[in-house]
């Protein structure tokens with residue numbers, strides 16, 4: 001192996017830059033050249049490559065977003081798109097690819113590997129933390145703290161006005177962010193896609209608290225909850241009970257910002273490990289960290305196995 005490429009794909013997450021930096025520095029350190037692919041798999045198809053030297057990744061460890069840009073590539077979902085991508089890698093004599101992204105990106109990368117024999121290593125980076133094979137994904141902790149900071153502020157105004165607030169956080173199909181910030185902010189209820197939502201029970205709980213004089217109430221809802229988005233839930237609650245609420249959708253603010261130390265360090269370890277996995281011939285795989293140890297699993301585990309929510313957090317989110 002003499003030359004590797006790195007790209008970021010899917011929704012960006014804080015720490016992606018730290019991971020690019022570690023990948024490039026480890027590659028150079030092991031005597032390889034490093035190529036950055038811009039705009040995710042679209043850049044692979046278009047041959048949008050830049051050579052990365054050590055100085056190109058200076059002063060980025062603390063920056064949110066991704067210097068390589070990211071994309072959700074429709075073209076890469078097609079066999080033609082993947083063939084074009086593989087041809088570009090071959091023409092540029094690139095022997096291995098590091099894909100920093102979420103499970104959707106890993107799925108595409110695995111297909112590229114299967115169909116064209118390209119060695120690919122996935123590094124789990126998404127604010128959603130919904131990837132099996134790693135305790136944490138890069139960006140999750142920063143996103144959680146961003147959301148927590150916002151909810152603490154919402155709590156102040158909720159208390160000042162004796163109001164019910166419904167705060168929507170990201171997580172189209174996973175409740176990791178909602179559960180973590182729900183528990184961390186002392187929310188009165190957490191609504192997530194993985195568990196059934198009983199709006200009548202939530203209304204009873206809120207009414208009971210109001211009758212006890214505890215009139216600031218916050219419901220944290222993951223955007224993919226079965227009861228709908230925050231606005232729909234607010235309307236349903238008002239219909240059931242007459243209770244009026246205010247809605248705050250945190251949205252993409254959760255994806256930006258400077259990564260916290262935990263994400264910078266995790267990104268650095270995993271970028272390093274990804275290069276080592278490529279050089280050591282681990283084949284199509286993902287790197288992760290479990291109980292403080294770097295682990296390597298087949299890439300397909302990332303979407304065929306389902307990461308579980310922490311059962312203690314589920315209990316805690318119910319008991320308040």
Ligand code: F6P
Pocket residue numbers: 010011012072102126127128170171172173223255
């Ligand atoms: O990257 C994950 C995620 O942030 C999800 O939590 C969210 O549902 C989705 O991306 C939003 O994606 P987009 O930015 O493409 O709208």
